[in-house]
Amino acid sequence: MSVWQDEIHEGNGGRGGKTRIGVLSSRTLFDERSAFQRVRIFETEALGRVLMLDDLWMAADHEEATYHEMISHPALTTAKRIERVLVIGGGDGGTAREVLRHPGVKHVDMVEIDGMVVDACKTHMPKVGRAWDDPRLNVIIDDGVAHVQNAAPGSYDVILVDGSDPVGPAVGLFNDAFYAACGRALTDDGVFATQAESPTLMRDVHVQMWGALEQVFSVVRPYYATISIYPGASWSWLYASKGTDPLAPRAERVAVAEAESYYYNADVHHGAFAVPNHVLRAR
Amino acid sequence: MSVWQDEIHEGNGGRGGKTRIGVLSSRTLFDERSAFQRVRIFETEALGRVLMLDDLWMAADHEEATYHEMISHPALTTAKRIERVLVIGGGDGGTAREVLRHPGVKHVDMVEIDGMVVDACKTHMPKVGRAWDDPRLNVIIDDGVAHVQNAAPGSYDVILVDGSDPVGPAVGLFNDAFYAACGRALTDDGVFATQAESPTLMRDVHVQMWGALEQVFSVVRPYYATISIYPGASWSWLYASKGTDPLAPRAERVAVAEAESYYYNADVHHGAFAVPNHVLRAR
Numbered sequence: 001m002s003v004w005q006d007e008i009h010e011g012n013g014g015r016g017g018k019t020r021i022g023v024l025s026s027r028t029l030f031d032e033r034s035a036f037q038r039v040r041i042f043e044t045e046a047l048g049r050v051l052m053l054d055d056l057w058m059a060a061d062h063e064e065a066t067y068h069e070m071i072s073h074p075a076l077t078t079a080k081r082i083e084r085v086l087v088i089g090g091g092d093g094g095t096a097r098e099v100l101r102h103p104g105v106k107h108v109d110m111v112e113i114d115g116m117v118v119d120a121c122k123t124h125m126p127k128v129g130r131a132w133d134d135p136r137l138n139v140i141i142d143d144g145v146a147h148v149q150n151a152a153p154g155s156y157d158v159i160l161v162d163g164s165d166p167v168g169p170a171v172g173l174f175n176d177a178f179y180a181a182c183g184r185a186l187t188d189d190g191v192f193a194t195q196a197e198s199p200t201l202m203r204d205v206h207v208q209m210w211g212a213l214e215q216v217f218s219v220v221r222p223y224y225a226t227i228s229i230y231p232g233a234s235w236s237w238l239y240a241s242k243g244t245d246p247l248a249p250r251a252e253r254v255a256v257a258e259a260e261s262y263y264y265n266a267d268v269h270h271g272a273f274a275v276p277n278h279v280l281r282a283r
Numbered sequence: 284m285s286v287w288q289d290e291i292h293e294g295n296g297g298r299g300g301k302t303r304i305g306v307l308s309s310r311t312l313f314d315e316r317s318a319f320q321r322v323r324i325f326e327t328e329a330l331g332r333v334l335m336l337d338d339l340w341m342a343a344d345h346e347e348a349t350y351h352e353m354i355s356h357p358a359l360t361t362a363k364r365i366e367r368v369l370v371i372g373g374g375d376g377g378t379a380r381e382v383l384r385h386p387g388v389k390h391v392d393m394v395e396i397d398g399m400v401v402d403a404c405k406t407h408m409p410k411v412g413r414a415w416d417d418p419r420l421n422v423i424i425d426d427g428v429a430h431v432q433n434a435a436p437g438s439y440d441v442i443l444v445d446g447s448d449p450v451g452p453a454v455g456l457f458n459d460a461f462y463a464a465c466g467r468a469l470t471d472d473g474v475f476a477t478q479a480e481s482p483t484l485m486r487d488v489h490v491q492m493w494g495a496l497e498q499v500f501s502v503v504r505p506y507y508a509t510i511s512i513y514p515g516a517s518w519s520w521l522y523a524s525k526g527t528d529p530l531a532p533r534a535e536r537v538a539v540a541e542a543e544s545y546y547y548n549a550d551v552h553h554g555a556f557a558v559p560n561h562v563l564r565a566r
Contacts, residue, residue, distance in 0.1 A: 017330070
């Protein structure tokens with residue numbers, strides 16, 4: 001028997017009320033509570049396997065490529081060096097997979113706070129995390145905030161923050177001290193990128209993150225794409241650097257990304273950095 | 284008592300299964316069957332008033348601006364002349380409203396097949412159609428396909444097709460003969476734009492429309508934005524002309540559009556024309 005599984009959004013853009021995004025599921029493959037959150041994976045016909053953390057959709061087989069490409073390739077195609085990469089969060093393995101497509105990447109530390117997410121995704125969502133066996137990938141089950149604070153200055157060329165929303169275990173990823181620590185852990189020509197919430201339903205958080213990153217980095221630019229299973233369906237990331245230009249990707253790395261990408265290409269890279277008028281006005 | 288109102292999508296991208304996009308509604312303001320379709324308007328807290336035709340979301344107070352700006356301003360900012368504009372469909376009045384913001388527009392024929400949609404929206408969705416009283420607007424309740432076929436050659440500077448999906452009353456808006464008639468009804472430096480379905484869930488239709496327009500127009504370019512209440516949440520339009528460049532908007536008209544827009548601006552205009560890799564591969 002199939003049942004609807006929904007993510008319900010309350011207080012949309014400060015207006016109150018509820019909307020929902022649902023998918024008809026034929027089977028629950030995993031449902032346990034970790035020390036941090038409830039971890040569920042559903043089998044669905046429309047979206048393939050779908051991961052839900054607490055009551056929020058995180059990834060689906062057929063709606064994960066755009067997110068993982070967009071958190072990875074703008075940074076990976078523009079940073080001067082990309083040998084040492086840190087991924088914070090990203091327990092489903094999709095971000096590490098995209099990062100590791102670049103042959104210039106020599107080592108990826110992926111620091112995920114919740115080992116249950118990694119284990120459940122390895123077993124039940126193998127289509128997302130396809131690079132678990134890459135010898136360049138070092139999975140660390142630990143607090144990403146502490147990891148960055150303890151990292152030696154300049155120890156990473158690229159830092160990608162693939163955390164969940166600013167409630168629950170990921171709340172420490174949304175504050176000034178964390179961004180400052182990321183700035184220290186990056187090389188001088190390194191690049192930082194983070195998911196940055198819905199510019200429509202969570203515009204306040206999005207704009208606050210933008211401003212907070214500007215306290216640490218000289219270049220901060222938001223970029224956007226559609227992720228149908230996320231609140232508001234319009235999603236954002238923030239690119240930050242100490243001078244590296246987000247709009248000057250290296251052609252040979254773009255070609256690597258384009259070769260297997262679902263969404264990303266050179267035009268998409270440039271177009272994604274257009275900021276909607278309502279976001280500009282809210283700054 | 285509040286009830287969930289959902290649009291259910293079946294057979295997502297050819298995969299089968301169901302997803303849904305719902306909104307909690309406190310009241311049904313209108314629910315009648317016209318000669319063409321079931322017309323419903325719901326009161327909701329999250330999205331304001333919401334229009335549903337048959338079982339498909341069409342517009343909502345808080346999720347209509349992006350759609351109506353994007354179907355209008357790329358064409359209106361690039362066409363050489365914009366004095367005479369034809370809107371086909373657009374019964375909620377949102378597209379006509381955006382068109383009429385341009386002072387260079389002297390006359391708009393809005394040809395909507397279903398008078399019940401216009402009447403219901405005038406009464407129950409006044410926040411969308413705010414230009415009904417503009418003396419430049421001529422609302423015609425008629426078949427848009429017949430209207431274009433009967434139009435004198437070169438009688439419009441801009442034609443915008445704001446129809447629903449290629450089922451039901453709008454099916455005639457999705458074929459070669461209709462596009463050819465639009466080409467004849469346009470001036471030589473006129474611009475045509477149409478909504479072009481979801482590039483994810485209805486990619487086949489999207490790509491077919493692109494190819495069909497290329498049989499009539501020398502310049503055809505798709506463009507994209509997020510519309511959270513539409514299937515797949517990623518939405519598209521197609522821009523077509525007999526030579527006019529979609530990427531050369533006139534600054535003074537962009538400034539007019541930007542002054543009151545929610546989403547559209549010069550960067551958005553350019554960025555929207557980036558085509559996702561999966562669409563390029565499907566061509």
